[in-house]
Amino acid sequence: MKGMTNTNDKPSLTRLYARLVVSDGPRAIDFYRTAFGAEEIERYTDPDGKIVHAMLRLGGAVIAVKDADESDPAPDSLGGSPVIMALDVSDADAVAEAMLRGGASVVYPIADQHYGQRGGRLADPFGHLWMISQTIEELTPEEIQKRTTDLFT
Structure with missing residues (x-):
């Protein structure tokens, strides 16, 4: 059967990526290119030039971007987004500075x-939240849990 690739005869996951709806697709792509070094892989537009799908590569990950429409509202029209994109980087301060610029x-x-991370959270100009993190300390899960428990007690 097509799509069945594992021994349990269950469909396998072949790809997962975030699809970010934005109020200005071309401007968002420029922002992600400047802030994250994103590379545009593909772009498809409707007859009016609105982006219906653009795929961007950010290091080893990909995201999609599309312009908002009647079916897909952008976070800024909803009062924000409950989703946080987590981005592990080699220099959290430099990425945050690029985002702020x-x-x-x-x-x-x-x-x-x-x-054990150096990081914070920023909102991009399109209402999407980004948690920027850089490893500064190698900790075991037990050490992280102890520190988390200590923080709340």
Whole structure:
């Protein structure tokens, strides 16, 4: 049967990516290119030039971007987004600075965190939230849990 590739005869997952709906697709692609070094892989538009699908590569990951429409509202028209994109980087401060230069805003400033990361959270100009993290300390899950417990007690 087509699509059945594992021994349990269940469909296998072949790809997962976020599809970000934005109020200005071309501007968003420029922002992600400048802030994250994104490479545009493909772009498809409707007859009016609105982006119906654009795929971007960010390091080893991909995201899709599309312009908002009647079916798919952008976060800024909904009062924000409950989804947080987590981005592991080699230099959290530099990525945050690039985002800020492009019009992002700080939700939580970049700082050393109890779980061995240096990071924070920023909102891009299109209402999407990004948790930017850089490993600064190799910790075991037990060490992270102890520090988390200590933080709340």
